[in-house]
Amino acid sequence: xxxxxxxxxxxxxxxxxxxxxxxxxxxxxxxxxxxxxxxxxxxxxxxxxxxxxxxxxxxxxxxxxxxxxxxxxxxxxxxxxxxxxxxxxxxxxxxxxxxxxxxxxxxxxxxxxxxxxxxxxxxxxxxxxxxxxxxxxxxxxxxxxxxxxxxxxxxxxxxxxxxxxxxxxxxxxxxxxxxxxxxxxxxxxxxxxxxxxxxxxxxxxxxxxxxxxxxxxxxxxxxxxxxxxxxxxxxxxxxxxxxxxxxxxxxxxxxxxxxxxxxxxxxxxxxxxxxxxxxxxxxxxxxxxxxxxxxxxxxx
Amino acid sequence: xxxxxxxxxxxxxxxxxxxxxxxxxxxxxxxxxxxxxxxxxxxxxxxxxxxxxxxxxxxxxxxxxxxxxxxxxxxxxxxxxxxxxxxxxxxxxxxxxxxxxxxxxxxxxxxxxxxxxxxxxxxxxxxxxxxxxxxxxxxxxxxxxxxxxxxxxxxxxxxxxxxxxxxxxxxxxxxxxxxxxxxxxxxxxxxxxxxxxxxxxxxxxxxxxxxxxxxxxxxxxxxxxxxxxxxxxxxxxxxxxxxxxxxxxxxxxxxxxxxxxxxxxxxxxxxxxxxxxxxxxxxxxxxxxxxxxxxxxxxxxxxxxxxxxxxxxxxxxxxxxxxxxxxxxxxxxxxxxxxxxxxxxxxxxxxxxxxxxxxxxxxxxxxxx
Amino acid sequence: xxxxxxxxxxxxxxxxxxxxxxxxxxxxxxxxxxxxxxxxxxxxxxxxxxxxxxxxxxxxxxxxxxxxxxxxxxxxxxxxxxxxxxxxxxxxxxxxxxxxxxxxxxxxxxxxxxxxxxxxxxxxxxxxxxxxxxxxxxxxxxxxxxxxxxxxxxxxxxxxxxxxxxxxxxxxxxxxxxxxxxxxxxxxxxxxxxxxxxxxxxxxxxxxxxxxxxxxxxxxxxxxxxxxxxxxxxxxxxxxxxxxxxxxxxxxxxxxxxxxxxxxxxxxxxxxxxxxxxxxxxxxxxxxxxxxxxxxxxxxxxxxxxx
Numbered sequence: 001x002x003x004x005x006x007x008x009x010x011x012x013x014x015x016x017x018x019x020x021x022x023x024x025x026x027x028x029x030x031x032x033x034x035x036x037x038x039x040x041x042x043x044x045x046x047x048x049x050x051x052x053x054x055x056x057x058x059x060x061x062x063x064x065x066x067x068x069x070x071x072x073x074x075x076x077x078x079x080x081x082x083x084x085x086x087x088x089x090x091x092x093x094x095x096x097x098x099x100x101x102x103x104x105x106x107x108x109x110x111x112x113x114x115x116x117x118x119x120x121x122x123x124x125x126x127x128x129x130x131x132x133x134x135x136x137x138x139x140x141x142x143x144x145x146x147x148x149x150x151x152x153x154x155x156x157x158x159x160x161x162x163x164x165x166x167x168x169x170x171x172x173x174x175x176x177x178x179x180x181x182x183x184x185x186x187x188x189x190x191x192x193x194x195x196x197x198x199x200x201x202x203x204x205x206x207x208x209x210x211x212x213x214x215x216x217x218x219x220x221x222x223x224x225x226x227x228x229x230x231x232x233x234x235x236x237x238x239x240x241x242x243x244x245x246x247x248x249x250x251x252x253x254x255x256x257x258x259x260x261x262x263x264x265x266x267x268x269x270x271x272x273x274x275x276x277x278x279x280x281x282x283x284x285x286x287x288x289x290x291x292x293x294x295x296x297x298x299x300x
Numbered sequence: 301x302x303x304x305x306x307x308x309x310x311x312x313x314x315x316x317x318x319x320x321x322x323x324x325x326x327x328x329x330x331x332x333x334x335x336x337x338x339x340x341x342x343x344x345x346x347x348x349x350x351x352x353x354x355x356x357x358x359x360x361x362x363x364x365x366x367x368x369x370x371x372x373x374x375x376x377x378x379x380x381x382x383x384x385x386x387x388x389x390x391x392x393x394x395x396x397x398x399x400x401x402x403x404x405x406x407x408x409x410x411x412x413x414x415x416x417x418x419x420x421x422x423x424x425x426x427x428x429x430x431x432x433x434x435x436x437x438x439x440x441x442x443x444x445x446x447x448x449x450x451x452x453x454x455x456x457x458x459x460x461x462x463x464x465x466x467x468x469x470x471x472x473x474x475x476x477x478x479x480x481x482x483x484x485x486x487x488x489x490x491x492x493x494x495x496x497x498x499x500x501x502x503x504x505x506x507x508x509x510x511x512x513x514x515x516x517x518x519x520x521x522x523x524x525x526x527x528x529x530x531x532x533x534x535x536x537x538x539x540x541x542x543x544x545x546x547x548x549x550x551x552x553x554x555x556x557x558x559x560x561x562x563x564x565x566x567x568x569x570x571x572x573x574x575x576x577x578x579x580x581x582x583x584x585x586x587x588x589x590x591x592x593x594x595x596x597x598x599x600x601x602x603x604x605x606x607x608x609x610x611x612x613x614x615x616x617x618x619x620x621x622x623x624x625x626x627x628x629x630x631x632x633x634x635x636x637x638x639x640x641x642x643x644x645x646x647x648x649x650x651x652x653x654x655x656x657x658x659x660x661x662x663x664x665x666x667x668x669x
Numbered sequence: 670x671x672x673x674x675x676x677x678x679x680x681x682x683x684x685x686x687x688x689x690x691x692x693x694x695x696x697x698x699x700x701x702x703x704x705x706x707x708x709x710x711x712x713x714x715x716x717x718x719x720x721x722x723x724x725x726x727x728x729x730x731x732x733x734x735x736x737x738x739x740x741x742x743x744x745x746x747x748x749x750x751x752x753x754x755x756x757x758x759x760x761x762x763x764x765x766x767x768x769x770x771x772x773x774x775x776x777x778x779x780x781x782x783x784x785x786x787x788x789x790x791x792x793x794x795x796x797x798x799x800x801x802x803x804x805x806x807x808x809x810x811x812x813x814x815x816x817x818x819x820x821x822x823x824x825x826x827x828x829x830x831x832x833x834x835x836x837x838x839x840x841x842x843x844x845x846x847x848x849x850x851x852x853x854x855x856x857x858x859x860x861x862x863x864x865x866x867x868x869x870x871x872x873x874x875x876x877x878x879x880x881x882x883x884x885x886x887x888x889x890x891x892x893x894x895x896x897x898x899x900x901x902x903x904x905x906x907x908x909x910x911x912x913x914x915x916x917x918x919x920x921x922x923x924x925x926x927x928x929x930x931x932x933x934x935x936x937x938x939x940x941x942x943x944x945x946x947x948x949x950x951x952x953x954x955x956x957x958x959x960x961x962x963x964x965x966x967x968x969x970x971x972x973x974x975x976x
Binding site: 028029031032035036038039040042043045046060061062063064111114115117118119122124127130133134136137139140141142143144145146147148149151171172174175178202203204228231232233234235238239249252253256257263265268272275276279280282283284287290291 | 690691692694695697698699701702703704705706707708709710712713716725765768769772773775777783784785786787788789790791792793794795796797798800801802803804805807810811812814815818845849853902905906908909912913916927930931934935940943944946947948950951954958
């Protein structure tokens with residue numbers, strides 16, 4: 001060991017290479033650090049402000065170290081803040097979003113799994129063409145469907161209702177979930193299905209006993225993708241619902257748009273966090289699957 | 301009684317013909333190997349026997365019953381797949397019993413069957429493990445267990461050894477042979493490996509481009525191949541094909557072909573077949589092991605040996621034997637020699653050709669004369 | 670694998686029913702997708718050719734709505750904004766994403782943490798992002814106030830309040846939100862490059878920079894295209910980001926087609942013209958996606974031929 005380190009000191013080229021390597025490392029961490037600061041700053045600002053008192057924010061500015069602490073903003077944003085005449089905070093909208101997102105996520109994921117199973121393991125003449133048709137739904141801009149949806153929801157009596165949004169999101173979501181599951185199931189060897197058929201298993205038994213037990217990875221990816229996507233959606237929410245029936249994204253815009261009065265950054269910060277929390281939690285706990293969903297959604 | 305009969309079986313995918321009318325039958329307890337290069341239709345044929353592919357025309361009978369439209373599970377067959385197709389989320393035991401469960405066999409009966417099969421294959425200790433925790437050879441055994449437990453009329457194997465390494469493949473080959481001997485069930489075995497076919501089968505069906513080329517006992521397929529495709533496919537290194545002319549020499553029918561030094565070789569045939577073709581072109585087929593260093597003493601005792609000499613271009617010792625590439629005119633000819641009498645690189649060797657084992661083919665039809 | 674279609678004798682009712690399960694299972698989703706993709710699009714197309722005002726009506730007026738749409742200055746601004754925004758947004762997030770991916774690929778410590786930091790914006794909605802950034806851009810409360818309070822009294826940072834620069838505020842926020850996405854895809858791509866290729870380049874004496882430029886990046890070229898196509902879709906459909914960040918203002922300086930469609934349909938009661946604007950959005954998407962999907966099919970065929 002001693003010999004080795006002596007040799008290193010004695011070798012000027014090695015020392016220079018060492019210095020270059022160190023400089024490179026510093027540059028790498030430096031650049032990453034700066035970007036990390038930019039990426040984290042908005043989150044930090046919002047979190048801090050949600051615990052500050054509004055007068056102190058007004059005095060010291062939005063971006064500043066907190067010199068007060070209160071939970072007032074959170075309770076106000078949750079339960080009592082006034083948006084457009086009603087003073088119930090975000091609670092109701094938060095629950096609306098849950099009531100919309102959870103069923104829509106479950107239903108669209110289940111349908112996607114079944115469709116993916118059929119389209120990968122029980123192909124029939126024309127099934128590829130049908131798959132392509134379903135795929136087009138991924139690319140449709142929501143704006144194209146606004147008027148037809150408004151009409152259909154009206155006929156079904158689902159205007160201004162969370163059920164209506166569930167329906168819209170399920171049908172829009174089928175394309176994604178089918179795409180995800182089908183591409184995953186394609187990688188399950190066909191021999192497995194053949195073996196099961198020789199073993200006497202039919203369509204449903206093969207799905208239940210063989211395909212479904214292999215599905216958790218893709219189901220988690222799909223659920224995460226659908227959950228964050230539907231929770232964060234705004235266009236359909238603002239168009240098809242109003243007031244107390246709105247999902248949280250629409251309510252947030254209504255809350256922060258309250259133009260004339262002085263901005264209450266404390267409450268708005270808490271409200272923004274309430275709206276961002278569920279997808280953020282999903283992201284922090286399912287990050288690996290979240291990334292997998294992104295890459296799958298993009299590259300296929 | 302025939303346990304499998306196939307009559308003029310055809311399969312088309314749209315305009316593409318995969319099987320062009322295949323006839324085949326297996327006697328009770330027979331081991332039939334389906335061999336051929338990839339894309340020859342052998343796996344499609346197996347899938348059709350299993351009921352996993354539809355029949356375009358023709359008929360398949362298992363144990364006398366027409367099964368063209370019978371679903372796989374009711375055909376009384378079992379199948380071992382190339383990829384093993386073990387259900388990855390189930391233990392070895394669950395894999396083996398899945399089929400019985402599907403058919404509603406009571407638990408006591410299932411347990412007894414697993415016990416019997418596990419003992420037979422010596423996999424008792426592995427039953428609680430999942431496929432991911434098993435080695436290649438162990439997976440292979442479990443896959444066979446899943447097939448054996450059904451006690452079917454017909455066993456189907458789809459290249460079951462091709463995913464194993466060379467050593468294990470030889471071991472499992474022996475294992476399968478023993479097993480077949482003990483169980484005695486009719487078996488259809490698809491492989492692209494002619495050695496597997498030779499060692500295992502009671503009869504070999506050689507397929508090429510959707511057609512059955514030859515269906516016969518291994519030694520017949522090897523020694524009297526019906527055409528140049530079968531002759532070239534069976535055996536490694538392959539049979540040498542030497543374009544030649546049929547002539548008469550010393551009152552015998554002989555083949556003649558040009559040599560590297562400008563002269564020509566004249567090899568009398570062992571029998572006077574094909575006398576009516578004298579003067580016409582033929583293809584002489586000689587297997588590498590039927591070439592040897594000429595030894596007057598030994599060869600005097602053996603009839604039907606013709607001689608010629610040829611330069612040696614490459615020598616490849618493998619230990620047990622030595623493969624050498626020899627030059628016959630414009631052709632490269634491969635010979636297989638005992639290491640003791642092996643040629644040396646650059647040598648000009650005097651060869652003995654065992655004409656009693658040589659085959660003659662018609663260059664037009666490629667058929668055996 | 671194809672379904673073995675069984676026929677003739679010896680086929681029980683159960684088997685016959687079983688054969689139809691795949692179709693039965695698929696049918697509802699197919700019907701829904703068909704209605705959603707085909708019927709809704711044709712329906713909107715029809716509305717765009719009708720004299721619908723506050724309520725849909727079906728008097729056919731030909732291309733009148735399209736003519737009046739393109740005659741409108743605000744629509745033209747919106748359409749131009751879309752191209753301007755798309756170009757800078759896509760290039761910006763690809764550049765930032767690629768830089769971050771390459772840095773993270775240098776075997777840095779705490780890779781998972783860096784990735785988590787750069788990707789989290791993607792989990793939150795455009796609404797949340799837009800709202801928070803609108804505060805930061807606000808001269809009276811945000812970055813400008815911070816810097817001024819630190820002593821630099823003349824500092825000015827009012828991107829979003831100036832009609833000439835507001836579009837850049839949208840672009841920067843968009844890049845912040847989605848460069849993590851580009852990073853994740855690029856990183857996955859970098860990791861998929863055959864390490865032997867990199868070793869071969871090193872033995873050939875290529876510098877790290879040259880290795881990236883000449884060896885690694887060309888092999889992940891398809892990822893650039895995939896990232897671009899996904900982000901163009903974001904750009905064309907994006908309604909939320911602008912709605913929360915600038916609401917199309919100041920004036921009409923950050924109006925986008927998506928915003929304009931909403932305004933026409935639901936604020937101004939010009940459903941026919943709104944539908945025409947929506948059809949133009951679809952056209953913009955098609956211009957990008959149709960050639961791309963042909964390209965993907967072509968590439969897949971070529972690969973399977975050589976495969």
